[in-house]
Structure formats: C-alpha cells, structure tokens
Amino acid sequence: MTAPVKGWLRSGNHWQGAITLPVLLVVAFLVLLPVVFLLEESLNTGDPMAFPPQQYGLANYAAMLEEDLQVIVNTVVIAVTATMMAVVIGFTLAWILTRTNVPGRDRLERLMQLPYYMTPLVGALAWAVLASPKSGFFNQMWRWAGGEGDLFNIYSMFGIAWIMALFEGTVAFVMISAAMKSMDPALEESARVIGASKLRTALTVTLPLVMPGVLGATLFVFAEMLGSFAAALVIGIPARVYVITTAIWDSTLSYPPAYGRASAMGLALFVVMFAMLSGYRWMVARGSFATITGKAFRPRTMDMGRLAWPLFAVCALYIVLAVALPLAALLLTSLERFATALLSQAQFTLANYEMALALGPVRTALANSLLLGLGVATVGVLVMALLVWIIYRSEMVGRGAVEYLVMFPQAVPRLVFGLALLWAWLNMPIPIYGTLWLLALAYFTVMLPIGVRTLAGVVLQVDKSLEECARVCGAGWLYQLRTISLPLLKPGVIAAWLLIFMASVRELGVSVFLMGPNAKVIAPSIVGAFASSGIELTAAMALIQTFTVVVALMILFRLTRGMTRELT
C-alpha cells in the first residue's frame, strides 16, 4: 500500500483553471477577434483603409440593397436551384442505396464520398473543360456529330448551380441516408402487420419519419450553397454572374479596396447562414427526428426485381458525371497541347506537367501547400487533442465555452472568415501578414471544428472506465496517458491528421485573401492559372493537387477500414 501524502486538497481544480483560462483566451483571440474586426470595418463609412475607422455608419449595409440587388437575386436563385438539385439527387441516391437491393450497394456507397473529395474547384475546372460553349468537349462532339451551335453552356446560373450541387451537395446524400438508416425497420413492419399496403406504409410511416431529415438536410445544404465560393469564382466571373461571395472577393480587388463594403456583405451572409444553421440545429434538438435512436439499423431492403439494374445505372450515372467524366476530361486536357475531345486532332505532350512542376511560382505554391498541410496537421492535432481533452474529459469550469468557441468557425462562411482574418491581421501589430505563418494560423483556426470533432468522436468511443481502471491499478495521470489513452486514440489521431492535411492542401476561401506574393499556395494559384494561362496547364495543376489529396485519402480509407475491423 502506497503512503498517501498529506493534504492533497482539491488542488486539482487550481491548476486545471490555470490551463483552461489561457486556452479559452487564445481560442477566443483566434476565433472571435477577426469577426470583431470585421464588424467594426463594416460600419466604417470613412476611408476604408483607415484603422480604427474615422466615421461610423450603416452606409455599407444600405449600399448592398441599392447597388447589389442583382447580386442578392443571383445568390438566392443559384442557391435555391443548387439546393433543389442536391436534395433530389441526395434523396434518390440515399433511397436507392439504403432501401433497395441495388447490386454492388456497399461499393457504390463508398464511391459516393468521392465527389466531395474532388473539391468544387477541381469540379468547376473540369466542367469548364466539358461544357463551355464552342471549345467544351460536349459541344465539340455535338458539332463533330453534325449538330449546330452549342448543346451546353456551363457559363450560366444553371451551370454554377449544377457544379455546386454535384460537388458540394454530397452532404445532402449523407444526411438523408443517415436519417433513412437510423429508422427502426420495426416501425414499418408493424404497419405492414396491422394490414397496411406497401404504398400506404411508405406514405403514412416512412415518409413522415424521413421528412424531418430531408428538411434538415435542405436547410443545411441551402446555407452551404449561400456561402459557396469556388464554382462561383471559376465559372461565375467569366460568365459575369456575380453572387455574394464573388462580390465580396471582387470588392477587395478594386482600388482602393472596398473593405467596408466587403465586410458588410460578409457579415450579412454570416448572419443569414447562422440563422439557417441555428434553425437546422433547433430542428434536430427539438427531437422531431423520432427516427433517430442512436442506433444504426440496416433497414429491410425492397426487392426491386428487374428494376434493380436501372437503379444501379442511376447511381453509376452520378459517379460518371461527378467523378469519372471530370477526371477524364482534366486528364485528357492536361496531356494535350490544345484541349480537344477529338482524339484524331489531339497532340499529346507532357509539357503541361513539366511546366507545372518547373514553373517557379507553381512549384513554390505546391511546396508551400504541402509544408502548410504537414505543419498545420501535426501541430494542430496536438493542440486539438488538448482541447478535446479539456472539453470532453476534464471537469474544468468553462469547458462549455471552449467547445462553443472551437465550433464557431463552422458557422462562418470560409470566405468571410478569410476576409475577417485579412482585415484583422493587416491591422494587428504582429507583422505576419503575407507570410506562411498567417496562413498556418488561419488554417488552424478554420480547421478547429473538423479536427476537434474527429478527435472527439474517437475520444467518446473510448470508454471512460478504460482510463479509470488504469488509475485504480495505481497508474499516475501521465503514466495512464502514455500507456492507455494515447495508444487507444492513435487511429483517431492519424485520421484527424490526414483530414486536416487534405483540407489544408485544398483550402481556397481563406487562402485567396491571405496569400502573399512570397507565400503562394496551390488552390488560389490554380484559379490564377485558369484566369491567365491556358486550361491545359490549369488541368495539370488541378490533377497534381487532386493526386496529393487522393493519396492521403487512400491511406485514410485503409486506416478506417482497419479500425472498424479491429473494433468488431
């Protein structure tokens, strides 16, 4: 028996407070301060570059309604169109993959994640190659086959919405299929047993139970679409169709930069999105999801008979449109001297890749992105692990506040957060604007929610008694951490690392504002190349970026599959 030392007191609480308070302050500094700067600037009616502002007023907000009415209309029309498409696609695919006996269901379900990892930027570039007027591959083939004029024009409001739906709407599929999966099949079976027909059951039981999930997904996706940037940037600017995100971006490019205008638009967008997400959360919290029992069921699937193959074709078509065709088009383009779908006219070359890897700015951008990905993921995971421990494992005062702060960047559109960071750090006495340090700090801040959530998922899976047992066995806190907690958390930590790495390499919304001439990163450079150089070089760069992400993704998949196998 070990001799207990006299007077242990409740000393624990003191040093715990000494940790939480600084952590709370640092996180608040990173997360909230930029938004405060943004708010102040949005009220600046004097010289937009002056800090602190010399005059305050609401002129910037008023200007939005007077001069940018078209932008607001465009934003709403595109977001509504994209949301409708995303929800219809998501609902159809979710229903096919969870409720029918479509062949190859498990594999198809895994493929459904791919469009999300393709990124909307790469998707937009690919569809620019596929469906631009005249030079687009579809239109080339249409004329080659004897057609007249253009079959498709991606440079339109519908085109932007289409790309947004394909590459950012996957979340609708994920949410709706989750709602369908979490429904206890007994709910439907009991209706059937009582004597309801298949159709009646579908209309009176299934649909009402799934509906809240669909509505929630719609609200969530709509909020996302309002803040969507990449497709609107790549397609909208050449098409001269401006939405609110591109309008914000555009006003910072004018001379002098209209930061006040941009801030007002950004905040307005933030408020609208925040309201929508709150509405979504309220719907979930209200428990209208009677279907959600926390358990995942494998719902009884319907035997579709001969219809199974057409349903398979629907899923396959989605994969073709969102993954196969875009990648094939980019690959073909990147290997050609001049982009063409007609292989007889193609001149194949590796020059684009050579150029992409040899061109100074491109090479440094790629290297910087990789460096940032490695650095932010490594340091970020350590800090986030500490945060997760504070939020979910300690009994410290104020951990609720820490959790709220950490999740806050999720509610701010990425682009708006970028603008806020730009303005904050332009005026902060710490001279890191235009350096990789600021980008690293910004990446860390915007990736707090995804990193903390991934890590928390693993932490919560690890039963508390596993740690308590170590203490009972006589292990001190550090020994327990080293021998029990960390080894158990390892797979989750690696997964979080990879997710942050991928998100860093593809980051666009924050990077466009914070990139300096000496601190270029890859995603904005791809956009720049699309605007100034040929599509062939851009395609090569986009593929190099995609390739990097895919490698990380493959490791992640292998790892998570290994994890699930180990746990079962």
Add this chain to the structure above:
Amino acid sequence: MSDSASRIVVSDLSIRYGEVTAVNGVSFEVGRGEHVTLLGPSGCGKTTTLRAIAGLEQPAIGTISIDGEVMYDAIERRNVPTEHRGVSMVFQSYAVWPHMTVLGNVAYGLRVRKLASSELSAKVERALDLVQMRHLADRPASKLSGGQQQRVALARAIAFSPTVVLFDEPLSNLDAKLRAEMRLELRELQRQLGITSVYVTHDQEEALAISDRVIVMNVGVIEQIGTPEQIYNRPRNRFVADFVGSANLIRGRVGKPLANGGTIEFMADGGHVLRATAPHALRGGETEVAVRTAYIEIGKTADANQVPGTVRRRMFHGDFVQYVIDCPLGQLIVRRPPTNLVAEGEDIELSFSPEHCILLEG
C-alpha cells in the same frame, strides 16, 4: 468498532451532481476479509458510493478511510488520488484494454509498481491460473468473448495483491448461465485470497448468494444493513421486503404485545387477527406486515397463523409453483415446491408461523 478491526469506514457520505444528490448521508463499515454488497435499484447511489471509495467521484460531505488511513475528508479537504488508495476495482464494462494482450492487461498493475520481472511473471501466472486463463495469455484482448474479458478484468484486479477489491456490477453483462457460474467462482476466489471486497449489484439473488453482509440502498440512503438471512427474514421496511425476494404485504394495525420475545398481535384490515414478530421497538406508526411468498404453507400447521382461502390462479414456473389465493387478508401470492399441486378453484387452508410474519417500520 475501532479502525483496526475495519478495513473500510465510510461515514456521512453525501455526493452531489449539480442539483441532484446521488448519495445522501451514507455510513457503513467493512471488516477485514468481509464481502459486503451494496444492493439497490438503478439510480440508488450504490455505484456512486463505490466510485467514491475508489476516488473516482468526489463527495461533498463525509469521510472515507481505508485501513485506518483517511482517504477523503470533506472538512480537512483531504482527497487521496485514486492511484494512491491501494484499492482495486472490476468495472461493469470490464474496461479490458483492447490494445494490449491478456498478459499486458493483467501485468499492468504490477508494471506500475515496478516489480522485478521474475516476480512479475510469477504473479501474473498465478492470477491467470486463478481465473483459468493462462492458455490465452498472449491473445490480444480485443479477441476475447464477454466471459473471457470478465476473467481478464478479474485477474487484473487481483494480480497486484490488493487488500481491497471493489466490484461494480461485474456480472451484469453476462448471460444467466455464465453469471451463475462466475458467482460461485467469485465467492471461491474471495475466500481463497482473503481479500476485502465491496460489491455493487441490482440483482438481489446475486447479493444474497455471495455476501457476508448486504447493504440495501434506495434513492441515496441506506434502507437496511444485515446478513443475507437477516435481510430476507427480517426486512426492515416495505422497500426491503419488496425489493429483496418476494413478499406479501398485509395492511392493518398493531394490537397488544404478546408475552414471548417480540411477538405481537396484528389486526389485519379484513378483521383477521395475526400473530406477528416485531424485530424493532414499537413506535406506533406501523401499518404493515410482510410475509415471504415461500414461507406460506398450504394446509394446517400447529402453532401458526391460519387463514382459509381459495386458489384463483396457478402458474407453473418449474422450480416452484406460484398460486394466487383469495383470502380474508386480501390476495396472497404463495410459492410452493412443484410437488402436491393444488387445483384452481380449490378451497384450502393457509398457514404461516408468527416469526415469518414481520412487522415493518412505518
């Protein structure tokens, strides 16, 4: 009782979670080598009390001492951390670490104590032998069945020769058959090693079977402390009579005391007069007696309470037959061995002795 006679002394323990008081002024002692069970329905504070002994919960009021050493004292603000209390614990979820082998799990407490490797492997082998798991020593813990995990958790808890082992519903996740087996083994192990143990369960059968003493808890307070026989034969109040075993409760009022040793007269509400036993000094507010369903016999017995009745229902349970009987005392449940069955509708005579007719505290 002085501290040296008791291994664990808990006094005036109260534990709060925010506004909720989970444990409210609980005091008890556990002697050396004694096996004490905390029994109660879920949410009665039994697990919280156990965790407080281990140092995993921080009480608001009270003291906890182990081996005469104060482990927790709210007034002195003394709180010895879990790892320095020298107790061991078996968790409800087993808490077998999935990233280690069976051996790694069992050796953990010994490695923490920096034992020499020869001594370590001897102790690990002994612990594994005790639970018959030696042949699986090198198996990854994630590849064990529920029963095997249970054994590993047990071996781990006793490997470093603790004097006190705490059990938090260790058998609740096992199926009925395995549970009965493990119950026997646990009792055997506990006798063999002479460890002091505090055991938490909501299963009254388990509590009666394996304990030296049982502490019945409800909504954060102790209802009764006693040997299994005392708890079963002399339930103190309605809760204990109802929660432990099965009993008939008969309402009425106390009559005059009868001369011989605590026997009293009890006027049941139907007008029938019973002879009952009052285990406690009469206070005047008592309105109920309890009669165990197994202690009522069918047929006349000399010197017992006699009541006529009619069999309303008969249910065959295998190990016993349960009768529902209409009689002047109300509806009584009677459990008899499955021999000499009585048919439904038959008129019979019930008899139960005064010492099985227990006056409950009001």
